[in-house]
Amino acid sequence: LQQIYGEMLVNIMSNSYPQWSQDIPLPNLRGNEKIRIGFVSRFFYNHSVWKIPMKGWVENLNRSEFELFGYHTNYKRDEETDKAAKAFDKFIQGPLPLEKWADIIQQDKLHVLIFPEFGMDPATVQLGCLKLAPIQVVFGGHPETSGLPTIDYHLSSDLMEPENAQEHYTEKLVRLPNLAVHYTLLPVEPKPTSKKDIGIAEDEIMFWSCQSLFKYLPQHDDVFPRIAQDLDKCKFVFIQHESEDVTEVFRQRLNHAFEQFGLNYQDYCIFLPRLNSSTFAGVTAIADVFLDNIGWSGNNTAMESTNFNVPIVTYPQEMMRGRHLLGILKMMGIEETIASTKEEYVQIAVRLGRDAEYRQYISELIAKNKHKLYNDLETIRALEEFLLNAVGKPRNSAMGNVAETLRLAIQAHRKNHLAQAESAYCQVLSMQPNHPDALYGLGMVAQQQGELKEAEKFLDAAAQVQPDSVKVWFTLGNLHQLQGQLPAAEEAYKKAIALRPDAVSIYNNLGYTLQQQGKWEEAINCYQKALELQPNCLEAEVNLGNALYTQNQLSPDKQVYYAELNHQLGLGRKKAGDLKTAEIYFQKALKLNPNYGEAYTSLEEIYESQQKFKEVEAADRPKEVLMARESR
Structure with missing residues (x-):
C-alpha cells in the first residue's frame, strides 16, 4: 500500500x-x-x-x-x-x-x-x-x-x-550497527514531582505509558486490565493527545477493555496534560515501570527513561517500528524483560509491579549498562563507510586510519578484550597525540587492570584536552574516591556537576565523598538534590538516611524505614553478585535497627557463603532469628 x-x-x-x-x-x-x-x-x-x-x-x-x-x-x-x-x-x-x-x-x-x-x-x-x-x-x-x-x-x-x-x-x-545513532542525553533538569502530585498514592505502582495515543492499537488494549487484575494497587499514566477527540476515543476503548474484566478504568488510568521537557523528566523519574507500547515501540521516550534507570518491559513485533526497545535492551545486554508473547508481557509487568527486589535488580542493570546506548562512534564510522562507498570515494588515509583504529579499540574494549583495546588506543595516539577518546579509553583499561596511578595519568591528560567532558570528570572523581583521595574526588565531581547539573549519580557520589570528609551538611544537601532530581533513586535515599542517622536526625520510625531500604539495596547487590557491598548495606540496616531479623539472616547467608564462621557465631541475633535457626 x-x-x-x-x-x-x-x-x-x-x-x-x-x-x-x-x-x-x-x-x-x-x-x-x-x-x-x-x-x-x-x-x-x-x-x-x-x-x-x-x-x-x-x-x-x-x-x-x-x-x-x-x-x-x-x-x-x-x-x-x-x-x-x-x-x-x-x-x-x-x-x-x-x-x-x-x-x-x-x-x-x-x-x-x-x-x-x-x-x-x-x-x-x-x-x-x-x-x-x-x-x-x-x-x-x-x-x-x-x-x-x-x-x-x-x-x-x-x-x-x-x-x-x-x-x-x-x-x-x-x-x-547497534542502534544506528550516536545518542546523547540532552541536559534537562527534572521538575520535582511526587506521585501525589499526579494523583497516585505512594504505595501504588506507577506504570508509565507515555507514547502518543495514536500509536496504541485496539487489539492490545486488554494488557492494561490484565495487569490491573493481578495488581490491586497500580496506576497506568498516559499523556493526553493534542486533540481531545483522540483522547476521548482512547478513553472509551479503555473503558470497554476494563469492563470485560469487571473493572472500572477510572480506578486505574490517569491522563496527564501535554508536558514540557522538565515536567516530563520529573514524571519519568518517579515511574516504577516503563510499559512499552505494543506495535509502535518507544524510542526517544525510552532512551530518556534510562537516565532514571526505570525498568522497561517490551513485546517486540514483526515490523521495525514495534522493535525499538528490543534493540535498546539488547544493546544494554538486558533481555529479562523482553517478552515473546502478550501473556509473558503481562507476567513480566506484574512481576515488576509486585517484586520490589526484582524491580531494583533490573534498575541496577540499566544503571550499569546504559552507557552503552550513548555516544556510539561505531555507528558514525559505519555511516561514514556507507556514504564513502555510495559515492565510490576512498577515505582520506590519515583521518580514516585514526577513526577505524579507534572504532576497533572501542569494540575490543566493549568485549572486555583489554590487551587488544589497549594496543589499539595506543595506535590512535601514535597517529593523533592527545586524542581525548583514546586517552580516556586507556584510563579505563588501566583502571580495569588495577593500575590506578596509570589510569589517573591518562584521565588527567584527557581532562586537559577535553575539559568540558562530563564522563572524564565523573570517572576521575570515581577513581580518586577509590584511592581515598577525597579532596581530589570532590573537585572532580563538582566540575562534572557544573557541566551536567541534572546528573543524579554525580550528586550521589559527591555526597558520599563529602560524607567521608565529615562535611555532613553538604553531603545531606547533595543527597537531597539527587532525590529532588530523581525521587525514586534508592541509593541516594539510603545514603541520605545513613547520613541523617549519623547526625542524630532520625526518629525511631525513620530508622526502621531506612533499615528496610538498606536491606532492600543489599538484596539487590547480593543478587548481582556484589557480596562485599551487600554486606555493607546489611550491616548498616542492623545499625539502624538492631532487631531487624531479616537483615541478620541475609548477613549470615553471606558469611556462610564465604565460610566466615566466626562472624556467624559472633553475630548478636535477635530472638526471632535464633528461633528460626533452631527450627532449621
Missing part, C-alpha cells in the same frame, strides 16, 4: 516539476574533495527526529571527509536550532516555497541528500518525490518505508530489524 501511494505521489510531482524529476549523474570526486551531504527536515529543534538520528550524526561525521548542508523547512527555532546551525557548513531556515527549496538544494550540487523522516511533514515528502541529488536516502524517523521510487537507500538499526527486514522496504536497506 505504501509503495502504491509513493508511486502515485512521485507521478504527480514529476508531472508538475519535470525540471527536478530527472536522475542526476554522480560526478567523479577528486582525491581531496569532500562529499557534500544534505539533510532536509522541519525538526531542527528539540524534537525526537533531531535528538535521535540527526544531532549525533551531524556533530560527529568526519569533517575532513564531508561537507554538511542543513535545510530547515520550518520556522520554529530554539537552542537546539542554534546548535544545528553552527554544526553545518551551510544552514538555511524556512519556511520557503517548494520551488525555492528545490532550487537551493539542487544548486548546492550535493552528492547525497538525507531525509531523516517521511510522514511527519508534507514539505519534506514533496521534496522527497523529486530528484535533487544523485543519491537520496531516508532514515526511519517515521519508522516505515517511504514507498517513493526517488529514494535509493533506507538507513536503519541492525538490532531493531528482523532477519527478513528487506521485505518491508522499497528502498535498499542499510543496516547500521
Whole structure:
C-alpha cells in the first residue's frame, strides 16, 4: 500500500516539476574533495527526529571527509536550532516555497541528500518525490518505508530489524550497527514531582505509558486490565493527545477493555496534560515501570527513561517500528524483560509491579549498562563507510586510519578484550597525540587492570584536552574516591556537576565523598538534590538516611524505614553478585535497627557463603532469628 501511494505521489510531482524529476549523474570526486551531504527536515529543534538520528550524526561525521548542508523547512527555532546551525557548513531556515527549496538544494550540487523522516511533514515528502541529488536516502524517523521510487537507500538499526527486514522496504536497506545513532542525553533538569502530585498514592505502582495515543492499537488494549487484575494497587499514566477527540476515543476503548474484566478504568488510568521537557523528566523519574507500547515501540521516550534507570518491559513485533526497545535492551545486554508473547508481557509487568527486589535488580542493570546506548562512534564510522562507498570515494588515509583504529579499540574494549583495546588506543595516539577518546579509553583499561596511578595519568591528560567532558570528570572523581583521595574526588565531581547539573549519580557520589570528609551538611544537601532530581533513586535515599542517622536526625520510625531500604539495596547487590557491598548495606540496616531479623539472616547467608564462621557465631541475633535457626 505504501509503495502504491509513493508511486502515485512521485507521478504527480514529476508531472508538475519535470525540471527536478530527472536522475542526476554522480560526478567523479577528486582525491581531496569532500562529499557534500544534505539533510532536509522541519525538526531542527528539540524534537525526537533531531535528538535521535540527526544531532549525533551531524556533530560527529568526519569533517575532513564531508561537507554538511542543513535545510530547515520550518520556522520554529530554539537552542537546539542554534546548535544545528553552527554544526553545518551551510544552514538555511524556512519556511520557503517548494520551488525555492528545490532550487537551493539542487544548486548546492550535493552528492547525497538525507531525509531523516517521511510522514511527519508534507514539505519534506514533496521534496522527497523529486530528484535533487544523485543519491537520496531516508532514515526511519517515521519508522516505515517511504514507498517513493526517488529514494535509493533506507538507513536503519541492525538490532531493531528482523532477519527478513528487506521485505518491508522499497528502498535498499542499510543496516547500521547497534542502534544506528550516536545518542546523547540532552541536559534537562527534572521538575520535582511526587506521585501525589499526579494523583497516585505512594504505595501504588506507577506504570508509565507515555507514547502518543495514536500509536496504541485496539487489539492490545486488554494488557492494561490484565495487569490491573493481578495488581490491586497500580496506576497506568498516559499523556493526553493534542486533540481531545483522540483522547476521548482512547478513553472509551479503555473503558470497554476494563469492563470485560469487571473493572472500572477510572480506578486505574490517569491522563496527564501535554508536558514540557522538565515536567516530563520529573514524571519519568518517579515511574516504577516503563510499559512499552505494543506495535509502535518507544524510542526517544525510552532512551530518556534510562537516565532514571526505570525498568522497561517490551513485546517486540514483526515490523521495525514495534522493535525499538528490543534493540535498546539488547544493546544494554538486558533481555529479562523482553517478552515473546502478550501473556509473558503481562507476567513480566506484574512481576515488576509486585517484586520490589526484582524491580531494583533490573534498575541496577540499566544503571550499569546504559552507557552503552550513548555516544556510539561505531555507528558514525559505519555511516561514514556507507556514504564513502555510495559515492565510490576512498577515505582520506590519515583521518580514516585514526577513526577505524579507534572504532576497533572501542569494540575490543566493549568485549572486555583489554590487551587488544589497549594496543589499539595506543595506535590512535601514535597517529593523533592527545586524542581525548583514546586517552580516556586507556584510563579505563588501566583502571580495569588495577593500575590506578596509570589510569589517573591518562584521565588527567584527557581532562586537559577535553575539559568540558562530563564522563572524564565523573570517572576521575570515581577513581580518586577509590584511592581515598577525597579532596581530589570532590573537585572532580563538582566540575562534572557544573557541566551536567541534572546528573543524579554525580550528586550521589559527591555526597558520599563529602560524607567521608565529615562535611555532613553538604553531603545531606547533595543527597537531597539527587532525590529532588530523581525521587525514586534508592541509593541516594539510603545514603541520605545513613547520613541523617549519623547526625542524630532520625526518629525511631525513620530508622526502621531506612533499615528496610538498606536491606532492600543489599538484596539487590547480593543478587548481582556484589557480596562485599551487600554486606555493607546489611550491616548498616542492623545499625539502624538492631532487631531487624531479616537483615541478620541475609548477613549470615553471606558469611556462610564465604565460610566466615566466626562472624556467624559472633553475630548478636535477635530472638526471632535464633528461633528460626533452631527450627532449621
